[in-house]
Amino acid sequence: MDRPPLLMVSPLPPARNGIADYAAALLPGLAAHYDCAAAGEDWLAEAPAGIPVVDMALAHRLPGEGRRRLYQIGNNPGHGFVLQALRARPGVTVLHDPGLLHLYESTGEDRATILAGMRHAVPGLAATYARQLREHGLSTRANHLLFDLAGEVLARSRAVIVHSRFARRRLRLTHGEAATAHVEVIPHLLPPGRPPARAEARARLGIGAGEFLVVTAGFASLAKRLDWVLAALEGLPALRWIHAGEVPAALTGRIGSRSHVTGHLPGDEFDAHIAAADVLVNLRFPSTGESSGSLARALAAGTCCIVSRTGAFAELPGEAVLHLPLAGGARALAEALAALAAAPERARAIGAAGRAHAEAEMALPAVAARYRAAIGAAEGRPPPAAEPPTLLRLAADRVLIAAALDGRSGPCRLRLELDDPAALAALSLAPGGLAEALLPPGAELRGVRLEGRGLLLDLQLPA
Amino acid sequence: MSAAPLLAALLARALPGLVARDLGLPLGALLPWLPGTRAGIADAAALDPAERALLGRFRQQGRPLLGLDPVADAEPDPAWEAARDRVAWTPVAAPVPGASLTLVVGGAGEAPLPEGLGRILFVVGREDAPERLDLLLSELRLAEVFDRLGAAAASLAGPGWQLGGRRLSARHASLLLLAPPPGHIPDLLLPAAAMPHDLAELGGPEGLPLGGVRQLRLLPGALLPRRWRLRLNFTGAEPGPAGLFLDGLRVPARAVPGGLVASIETPAGRAPVLGLAWRDGAPPGLRLVTLEGWP
Structure with a gap:
């Protein structure tokens, strides 16, 4: 079979990154349709057999140059190179987390770009929050919920794939119908291979037959609400709790006092913990629409999952997981765990229904076929609008700029020559920043970067 | 050319x-x-x-x-x-x-x-x-x-x-x-520090210091498009389990005392980029001294 070439740009194992695992799991399915290669920053990364890994900086030299590209982007610094690659060449992007502010903040994106992204995401709120960031360097957790910074990825991608209708709705609400018309939902993926049987996994981990094991998994971010799990289990001392993953130093003492924290685990160990569990508690609050690799593994293993009734998790069928209301947090969780511990057969039934759902919706061949359809449809679409050409080279003078932009509308690029960097620095410190100091009213600053001795401004001019 | x-x-x-x-x-x-x-x-x-x-x-x-x-x-x-x-x-x-x-x-x-x-x-x-x-x-x-x-x-x-x-x-x-055919094809001998590379360290006659380096790219220039036997010569330590890369793709390489040898097919029309990678960083004291090649 003559398969067209496809380059997946993504972190891969052994990166401690759930999206790396996802990418590695997806590749064999895509390889049924495409001649796949994977590009990343780690040249020794592990791809499935038969799929070459190429240094991202040299991907353009691969035979079949111009091959279609599939980008895997998540909200952490491990995906900075993916964003850079997308900027260089459009492709289909899998957005594992519709909120990307942490990615932008943690990969050295300049503050002007972040501020522009905030203004673009929620113009009404950006004035207040952006002022805090600009004037006091304050970026709160609220910023990560309010400002998704996904506008650039939406604009640069031929198609965007998310794993839930919630994620698509969220993007649509923020960025509008037109900017998200190319967003498609493809469910998360079952991990490759058969998970270990429950009895085998419990024997391997030394879990007694009569013990009721609660597992939480992955990096213990605050949104995973291990504080609720801790509170819930305080009244249930007979239940054993293992956290299969890492815990930030600030939480280690509290969580470690009640649970066994394993630290990061290799894939097979991780799977064994999930398969051995009576219940995987996989909470999220707040949720930005992210997907969960741990949940996919638990569904594959037939482990009963307790999830928050929010975000993507609320879309799972009621019989396949146990939904926990957001109100009541720890108490509701305690009640649910106590009930399941009293009737473990109910946990088994939920786990079995979860597995049946996953096998029907999340199996690799079905998911890969949906990817093929999405990638194929994207090829038929016009490419994302090219970056506006260098329109004008000007001194950093408000009057000159206003005159040059007069009568123009839409996207526009401006290069300001840095004849006097000190004056430019002073302007950037003015109330309202560089944009207000230099740009005419209504001109929206979408991006700023230094280029040689010039400052390149990407603008959106009012109609 | x-x-x-x-x-x-x-x-x-x-x-x-x-x-x-x-x-x-x-x-x-x-x-x-x-x-x-x-x-x-x-x-x-x-x-x-x-x-x-x-x-x-x-x-x-x-x-x-x-x-x-x-x-x-x-x-x-x-x-x-x-x-x-x-x-x-x-x-x-x-x-x-x-x-x-x-x-x-x-x-x-x-x-x-x-x-x-x-x-x-x-x-x-x-x-x-x-x-x-x-x-x-x-x-x-x-x-x-x-x-x-x-x-x-x-x-x-x-x-x-x-x-x-x-x-x-x-x-x-x-x-x-x-x-006459096959033309004038001399052996290759390049001091490592003379080649363009992407390390922060400059290197000198004693070679390129690699201790702790996880990945390195070298630009030796265009070798005639044919199969070449390459040998990278190190000093200061043995290179250990290093991966060798040609234009970003891993190629089989064999460790020999003081070196790494490989047989590569060089591309036409451009200078290949050679890469070296270590999962846990290159051994302390390791230096890359020369790149040798034989057609």
């Missing part, structure tokens, strides 16, 4: 003490054959952006490749400025500013030469695939340089070679030097 090793040998014999710049990247035909040649790009704006970004990662003796950073290009280069014979290799049909001799790959065209400039037309390489270059130089030096090149060509030529040339005028001469 299979004539590059022959031209390099010819220039090195004819013009001892020459300092060279190869502005032909991403080909870099001269680079492997005249160690110490400074690498660059004649027309960076014409490059594919991804290739330009790739080449922008490299440093040679701590400096960006020529043609990518006007500020760095303008910085003093004492070795270049002090040399009598400053040879620039370029695909662009015009004398390179600052060079006393400009080698134009493919020839400089038929347009009349600017006032004061002379041309030596080269036909060199393999007899079944001759290649054309023009050497542009001051007409005041044409006779002297032509004589030197002629003598060097005569000393290089072996049995079965074709050798010829004549001075047509004070401003024009031609030189022919063709080797």
Whole structure:
């Protein structure tokens, strides 16, 4: 079979990154349709057999140059190179987390770009929050919920794939119908291979037959609400709790006092913990629409999952997981765990229904076929609008700029020559920043970067 | 450009003490054959952006490749400025500013030469695939340089070679030097620190310091497109479980005492990028000293 070439740009194992695992799991399915290669920053990364890994900086030299590209982007610094690659060449992007502010903040994106992204995401709120960031360097957790910074990825991608209708709705609400018309939902993926049987996994981990094991998994971010799990289990001392993953130093003492924290685990160990569990508690609050690799593994293993009734998790069928209301947090969780511990057969039934759902919706061949359809449809679409050409080279003078932009509308690029960097620095410190100091009213600053001795401004001019 | 090793040998014999710049990247035909040649790009704006970004990662003796950073290009280069014979290799049909001799790959065209400039037309390489270059130089030096090149060509030529040339005028001469198949393919020996690389450390005669380095790219220049046996020579420690990469893809390599050996098929039309990677970083004290190659 003559398969067209496809380059997946993504972190891969052994990166401690759930999206790396996802990418590695997806590749064999895509390889049924495409001649796949994977590009990343780690040249020794592990791809499935038969799929070459190429240094991202040299991907353009691969035979079949111009091959279609599939980008895997998540909200952490491990995906900075993916964003850079997308900027260089459009492709289909899998957005594992519709909120990307942490990615932008943690990969050295300049503050002007972040501020522009905030203004673009929620113009009404950006004035207040952006002022805090600009004037006091304050970026709160609220910023990560309010400002998704996904506008650039939406604009640069031929198609965007998310794993839930919630994620698509969220993007649509923020960025509008037109900017998200190319967003498609493809469910998360079952991990490759058969998970270990429950009895085998419990024997391997030394879990007694009569013990009721609660597992939480992955990096213990605050949104995973291990504080609720801790509170819930305080009244249930007979239940054993293992956290299969890492815990930030600030939480280690509290969580470690009640649970066994394993630290990061290799894939097979991780799977064994999930398969051995009576219940995987996989909470999220707040949720930005992210997907969960741990949940996919638990569904594959037939482990009963307790999830928050929010975000993507609320879309799972009621019989396949146990939904926990957001109100009541720890108490509701305690009640649910106590009930399941009293009737473990109910946990088994939920786990079995979860597995049946996953096998029907999340199996690799079905998911890969949906990817093929999405990638194929994207090829038929016009490419994302090219970056506006260098329109004008000007001194950093408000009057000159206003005159040059007069009568123009839409996207526009401006290069300001840095004849006097000190004056430019002073302007950037003015109330309202560089944009207000230099740009005419209504001109929206979408991006700023230094280029040689010039400052390149990407603008959106009012109609 | 299979004539590059022959031209390099010819220039090195004819013009001892020459300092060279190869502005032909991403080909870099001269680079492997005249160690110490400074690498660059004649027309960076014409490059594919991804290739330009790739080449922008490299440093040679701590400096960006020529043609990518006007500020760095303008910085003093004492070795270049002090040399009598400053040879620039370029695909662009015009004398390179600052060079006393400009080698134009493919020839400089038929347009009349600017006032004061002379041309030596080269036909060199393999007899079944001759290649054309023009050497542009001051007409005041044409006779002297032509004589030197002629003598060097005569000393290089072996049995079965074709050798010829004549001075047509004070401003024009031609030189022919063709080797029978497979052509003039010398062994490769490059000091590691002379090659463009993407490490922060500069390196020197003792090699490139690699202790703790996880990934490294090297730009040796264009090897003739064929199978090469390569050997990377290390000192200070054994390289351990290192991965070797050719244009970003891993190639089989075998550790031998003090080195790493591999057999690679080099691409045509561009300088391959060699990569080295260690999962947990290169062993402490490890230095890459030379790259050797045999066709």
